[in-house]
Amino acid sequence: MTVQLDARPPATPATGNPRQSSGRLSRFDTRFSPYLYIAPFFLIFGVFGAYPLAYTFWVSLHDWDLLGADHPFVGAENYTRLLADTDFWHALVNTLGIFVISTVPQLLAALWLANLLNRGLRARTGWRMAVLVPNVTSTAAVAIVFGVLFGREFGMINWLLDLVGMDPIGWKSNRFASWVAISAMVDWRWTGYNALILLAAMQAIPRDLYEAAAIDGANRARQFWSVTVPLLKPTIIFCTIIATIGGLQLFTEPRMFNSGTNPIRGGPLRESQTLTMYMFENAFAPHYNFGYGSAVAWLLFALIAIVAAVNVLILRRLGGDRPQKGAAR
Amino acid sequence: MAVFPRRRLAAVALAAATALLVTAGCGGGDEPGDGPVTLTVDVFGQFGYEQLYQEYMTANPGVKIVERGTGTNLDEYSPKLTQWLAAGRGAGDVVAIEEGLLVEYKANPANFVNLLDHGAADLKGNFLEWKWNAGLTADGKQLIGLGTDVGGIAMCYRKDLFQKAGLPTERDEVSKLWPTWPDYIATGEKFVAAKTGASFLDGATNTFNTILLQTAGNSSGYSYYDTSEKLVVDSNPAVRQAYDTTMDIIDSGLSGKYGSWSEEWVSAFKQSKFATIACPAWMTGVIEANAGTDAQGKWDIARVPGNGGNWGGSHLAVPKQSKHQAEAIKLAKFLTSAKGQIGAFKAKGPLPSSPQALDDPAITGATNAYFSGAPVGAIFGTGAKSLKPVYMGPKNQAVRTEVENAVRTVELGQRSPAQGWTDAVTNAKKAAAK
Numbered sequence: 001m002t003v004q005l006d007a008r009p010p011a012t013p014a015t016g017n018p019r020q021s022s023g024r025l026s027r028f029d030t031r032f033s034p035y036l037y038i039a040p041f042f043l044i045f046g047v048f049g050a051y052p053l054a055y056t057f058w059v060s061l062h063d064w065d066l067l068g069a070d071h072p073f074v075g076a077e078n079y080t081r082l083l084a085d086t087d088f089w090h091a092l093v094n095t096l097g098i099f100v101i102s103t104v105p106q107l108l109a110a111l112w113l114a115n116l117l118n119r120g121l122r123a124r125t126g127w128r129m130a131v132l133v134p135n136v137t138s139t140a141a142v143a144i145v146f147g148v149l150f151g152r153e154f155g156m157i158n159w160l161l162d163l164v165g166m167d168p169i170g171w172k173s174n175r176f177a178s179w180v181a182i183s184a185m186v187d188w189r190w191t192g193y194n195a196l197i198l199l200a201a202m203q204a205i206p207r208d209l210y211e212a213a214a215i216d217g218a219n220r221a222r223q224f225w226s227v228t229v230p231l232l233k234p235t236i237i238f239c240t241i242i243a244t245i246g247g248l249q250l251f252t253e254p255r256m257f258n259s260g261t262n263p264i265r266g267g268p269l270r271e272s273q274t275l276t277m278y279m280f281e282n283a284f285a286p287h288y289n290f291g292y293g294s295a296v297a298w299l300l301f302a303l304i305a306i307v308a309a310v311n312v313l314i315l316r317r318l319g320g321d322r323p324q325k326g327a328a329r
Numbered sequence: 330m331a332v333f334p335r336r337r338l339a340a341v342a343l344a345a346a347t348a349l350l351v352t353a354g355c356g357g358g359d360e361p362g363d364g365p366v367t368l369t370v371d372v373f374g375q376f377g378y379e380q381l382y383q384e385y386m387t388a389n390p391g392v393k394i395v396e397r398g399t400g401t402n403l404d405e406y407s408p409k410l411t412q413w414l415a416a417g418r419g420a421g422d423v424v425a426i427e428e429g430l431l432v433e434y435k436a437n438p439a440n441f442v443n444l445l446d447h448g449a450a451d452l453k454g455n456f457l458e459w460k461w462n463a464g465l466t467a468d469g470k471q472l473i474g475l476g477t478d479v480g481g482i483a484m485c486y487r488k489d490l491f492q493k494a495g496l497p498t499e500r501d502e503v504s505k506l507w508p509t510w511p512d513y514i515a516t517g518e519k520f521v522a523a524k525t526g527a528s529f530l531d532g533a534t535n536t537f538n539t540i541l542l543q544t545a546g547n548s549s550g551y552s553y554y555d556t557s558e559k560l561v562v563d564s565n566p567a568v569r570q571a572y573d574t575t576m577d578i579i580d581s582g583l584s585g586k587y588g589s590w591s592e593e594w595v596s597a598f599k600q601s602k603f604a605t606i607a608c609p610a611w612m613t614g615v616i617e618a619n620a621g622t623d624a625q626g627k628w629d630i631a632r633v634p635g636n637g638g639n640w641g642g643s644h645l646a647v648p649k650q651s652k653h654q655a656e657a658i659k660l661a662k663f664l665t666s667a668k669g670q671i672g673a674f675k676a677k678g679p680l681p682s683s684p685q686a687l688d689d690p691a692i693t694g695a696t697n698a699y700f701s702g703a704p705v706g707a708i709f710g711t712g713a714k715s716l717k718p719v720y721m722g723p724k725n726q727a728v729r730t731e732v733e734n735a736v737r738t739v740e741l742g743q744r745s746p747a748q749g750w751t752d753a754v755t756n757a758k759k760a761a762a763k
Contacts, residue, residue, distance in 0.1 A: 066415045067437040087759075147592065154596045173741045260591030261534070262404055262730050268737040285408035286727040287763045288433070290415075 053301075060294035067288060078295035088296065090270055091278040092303070094179070098254070098274065099247035099307075102183035107239060109187070110194035111232075115224060117195065118202045128199065131192030142185055143256030150181040150257070172258065178272035185253045190246070194239045201235035202228060237315050241308050248304050251276040262286070275300050366653050367393045368660055369421035373406035375399065375614035376425065376477070376643075377677030381669055385660065392656060400618070402590050403427055407726075413648075414440045420648045422657035423664070426474055427643050428463065429729065432721050434646070435466050435473055442647040444472040447658045455667060459718040460682040464644050474644025475665040478679035479716055480609035481709040482539055482638040484513075485616060487527075488701065489627045490604040494523035500703060504632035510540060510574045513634040517583040520604060528585030528603045533575050533740040534733040535589045539607035541571035543638030546717040553729065553757065554722020562728060562757040572753070575736055576746040586740055595619050607633065609640040610680035610709040617699045630703040639716045642682060680709045687713050724761045731756035 060078055062071040082088050117128055134142070149156045150171035158168040171181045205228065213223045229236075254272045255263060264281045266273030273281075275296065283293020370378070382394040398406055407430050413420035414434075426434055434440065444464075449472050453461055460476035484507070488498040496519065497503055507513035517529035530536055545552040545567040552568060555561045562568055578584060585603045587594040597603055598619035606616070608630060616628060645661040647654055663669055670681035671691050678697065681687050687710050695706030722728070735753035738744040744752060 065437075066411055067434070067440060069437065069439060144592075151593055151596075152586075153593060153602075154600070170741065173743060260588040260594060261402075261733070264404075265730070265734065268734040268741065269743060282763065284411065285404065286724075286730055287760070288411055289763050292763065 056294045056297050059291055060298055062291045064291035064294070065288060066284070066290045071291070074291070078291050079299070082292065082295050082299065087270060087273075088275075088278060088299075091266075091273050091275050094175075094266070094270070094272060095248055095250065095274045097176075098179045098182050098186075098250060098272070099244070101179055102186040103240070103243045103247050105183075106187045106191050107194060107236070107243065109191045110198055110239070111229075111236075113191065113195035114198035114202055115228070117199050128196065131195050133192070134189050135193045137189070139189070139252040140256055142189055143253045146181065146185045146188075146253075147257045147259060172267055173269075173271065175269070175271040178254075178257070178267065182250070182254050182257055182272055185257070186247070186250065190243070194243070197239055198232060198235055201232050205231050233315065237312060240311050240315065244307050244311055245304055248300065248307060249276055250274045251280070275303070365391050365393055366656050367395060368423065368653060368657055370394060370396045370660070370664075371406070371410060371421035371424040372396060372398045373401050373403050373425060373427070374611065375618065375677040375679075377614065377673040377675070377679060378664060378669075380676055381664060381672045384672075385663055392660070394660070397421065403430075404590070414650075417650055420650055422651040422653050423645055423647055423661045425477065425643045426646055428641060429721055429725050431463060431474065431644060432723055432725060436723060438466045438471045438473060440649055441471075441473045442649055442651070442654055442658065443470075444475065444647070444658065444661075445470070447655075449475065449658075449662070452662065452665075455665075455683050455685060457682050457684060457714065457716070459716075460642070463718065474646035475661055476682040477643045477645055477665055477670065478611060478641075478673070479682045479713060480611060480639050480641035481680050481713045481716060482543065482633045482640055483608045483610075483630050483708050484605055484633045485608035485612065485628055485630050485700070486605045487601065487603075487624075487627055488629050490525055490527050490601065491520075493525045494520045494604070496520060496523075498629070500629050500631045503629070507632075507634040510634045511577075514577055514581050514583065517578070517605075518581050521582055525604070527601060529583040529605060530578070531585055531594060531597060531603045531606045532587045532589050533579050533584045533736050536578060536584075536607050537571055537575040537733065537736050538729070539609075539633070539638060539640060540574050540635070541568060542640045542719050543633070543635050544570050545719045546638050547636055550717060551720040551722075553725060553732070554720065556720050558722050560722070560728070560758065560761045562732065563754045568732070569750075572732075572736070572750060576739065576749075579740050580746075584740055588737065598624070601627075610678055610705075611641055613697060613700065613705065614677035614679070625699050626701050628699065629701045630697075630705065630708055632708075637712050637716065639718060642679075674706075678705065680713055684714060724763075727760040727763065728757045731760045 059071075061073060061075060063074045063077075064071045113131060117124070117131070121127055148154070150158075152158065152168065152170055152172065155171065157171070161168060169177050171177050209227050209231075210223055213227050218226060251274065254266055254274050255277055257272060258264075258266050262285075264273075264277050264285070266277055279293050279296035279300065281287065281293075282289050282296060287293075370382075372378070376399065378396065382396065386392060386394055407427070410420060410424055410426075414437075452475065456476045457479065460479060464472050464474040464476060466473065484503075486503060491498045491503065496516065497506065506516045520529045541552055545565070548567050549555070549565060551561070552565065553560065553562050555565070585597055587597045587603070598616065599621060601624065606612070608616070613630070620628065645665055647657045647661055651657050664673075665683075667681070667683045667686040667689065670679075670683050670686040671689055673679050674681055674686070674692060674695065681692060686692055692706045692710050695704070695710075696702045697705045732753045735744070735749045735756065738752065739746050739749040
């Protein structure tokens with residue numbers, strides 16, 4: 001039974017039909033069909049990405065009451081007002097604060113987790129799957145549960161603090177405490193995801209580099225910092241940029257963390273109001289000032305671009321040219 | 330070679346899928362026809378319309394009613410409604426509008442059907458005069474909404490906690506404890522001294538709003554904005570007086586500091602963590618939903634300290650984007666009729682805005698089993714006709730948010746009363762200018 005099954009039609013040389021039209025068609029095919037194949041992405045991006053981006057900018061140049069019939073053009077007025085708006089800067093500090101205290105421990109923990117998972121563990125696949133579980137739960141559900149855990153009076157965290165004799169913390173009414181609580185949510189959800197990405201990159205590192213390092217007398221820690229980390233640099237940059245985009249757009253966690261009336265303020269003194277929440281507060285309830293909200297959106301966009309660029313620069317510096325040196329050796 | 334057509338096919342399929350995705354966003358929507366009509370009603374909180382829908386659908390077999398939003402709070406509901414109106418699609422055929430937001434919607438009346446063009450003028454006598462007027466635009470030419478309920482205020486209290494604290498539990502005696510707000514505070518101090526493990530009241534913001542609306546109703550008739558729509562948060566004595574009284578309440582340690590409508594607030598209901606709560610008529614339904622059946626018969630209702638007051642109440646409007654305007658108007662008229670208002674009151678307690686309904690024995694004789702058989706009809710209904718409305722300015726909601734948050738910062742010990750007042754005025758002015 002070693003019959004070779006080949007359903008393809010017999011390959012006949014394409015000499016039989018030298019008609020002009022067929023040639024044109026195939027030229028068209030080779031020249032334009034690649035564009036056709038990538039067109040869906042660009043079409044969708046155009047409709048859901050580029051167009052809203054441009055439209056938001058257009059709106060941000062107007063005094064645009066969401067319900068109003070007239071939207072007079074005001075030029076850059078929304079932007080100048082926004083730059084003088086203390087609540088905007090307050091939200092910006094909140095966003096950056098939450099971003100830093102969530103992203104730094106998150107990536108370090110992910111790196112550590114990935115390193116652990118990269119070793120010869122028993123039931124390795126099981127562990128690797130397990131770290132991703134938090135990521136598949138719904139953000140809103142996570143935020144609601146954490147919001148309850150961090151409750152002032154009925155929350156479990158304060159109950160535990162009470163057991164060890166500490167005073168309860170006003171997780172929602174203390175600015176720094178609220179940042180920590182929200183960061184805990186973000187990290188719980190995203191650490192495992194980053195760990196898996198880093199793990200995949202780790203596995204692509206050739207084993208002989210480690211063997212060479214071991215022969216040179218490098219211990220495990222030295223191998224990690226001198227071989228693994230430098231070679232992970234592109235992946236770490238990727239993770240950082242993704243974390244930056246997510247971190248600066250943080251909305252669901254702080255929004256659901258604050259329940260009750262006007263949660264969009266992020267607490268009575270705007271303790272945990274992020275930029276996206278501030279954008280929402282202005283564009284929708286209670287201000288319905290679409291133009292002003294759009295200006296916030298554009299400044300947020302600019303901010304993300306700046307922070308991402310800074311990230312890349314810092315990480316380039318940090319990594320130095322160690323991998324190249326290593327490769328040259 | 331066989332790979333070629335398949336690839337081309339895949340490309341075509343992808344392109345087609347993209348085109349579908351793009352167009353799907355623009356199509357849809359049912360056309361008005363002769364078949365059964367589905368009317369969507371958008372509400373928040375507890376309107377108590379379920380029974381009425383059944384009745385209406387039985388009487389009008391061609392109509393099917395779908396309700397959205399029962400139990401959501403106003404802060405979730407109002408932005409959604411505004412977005413639907415701004416987008417020109419998505420809103421229900423009949424939508425509920427709370428009094429504080431009505432002013433903002435009235436500023437852009439083109440979003441709504443003018444009910445005066447549809448025979449609503451004949452219904453004027455069915456509503457308290459001020460409730461009817463609240464639905465009219467400034468020039469009086471367009472009627473945006475028909476009134477549903479008004480928010481007569483009482484004080485709901487926990488009999489079991491009062492007993493524990495050695496206070497009277499009978500509603501008439503409890504009412505006598507607090508003819509004024511200082512008396513209420515004095516009672517609260519006695520309650521706190523008894524150390525029942527519960528606070529005297531839920532949180533300062535709801536009480537603040539109650540005192541403000543009561544004080545404003547009894548004096549100038551406006552709160553944050555005067556009737557010429559000028560922001561008077563720092564010059565209206567009613568605002569300052571309500572603020573100072575609330576500060577006294579906080580200062581005496583009476584507040585449980587539960588942020589109103591938060592999850593902690595709901596938990597505090599369930600765990601019997603406070604003894605009194607300022608109680609507009611619609612709040613009775615909220616208490617019942619939050620405290621649950623375990624607390625049945627433990628609640629009762631007494632008079633509110635001070636003199637009456639009105640908080641809340643809504644209108645039903647028909648957005649112009651509705652595809653079934655005629656049917657929607659008919660339904661809105663039915664739900665806001667005296668009969669509809671009585672039905673809603675029986676179900677969830679919102680106090681009618683129709684004088685005929687208020688005089689109906691079904692209201693005057695109504696009791697509420699959950700609240701120990703309290704004669705809710707008499708408690709809320711008496712004086713409902715003499716309720717003095719409080720005028721709400723264009724950015725009332727945004728300003729109120731700022732002032733209440735300032736109250737909250739004092740309650741949580743983040744600000745002193747003096748700092749809180751400065752914040753309230755500064756932030757209110759800023760919000761009004763946005």
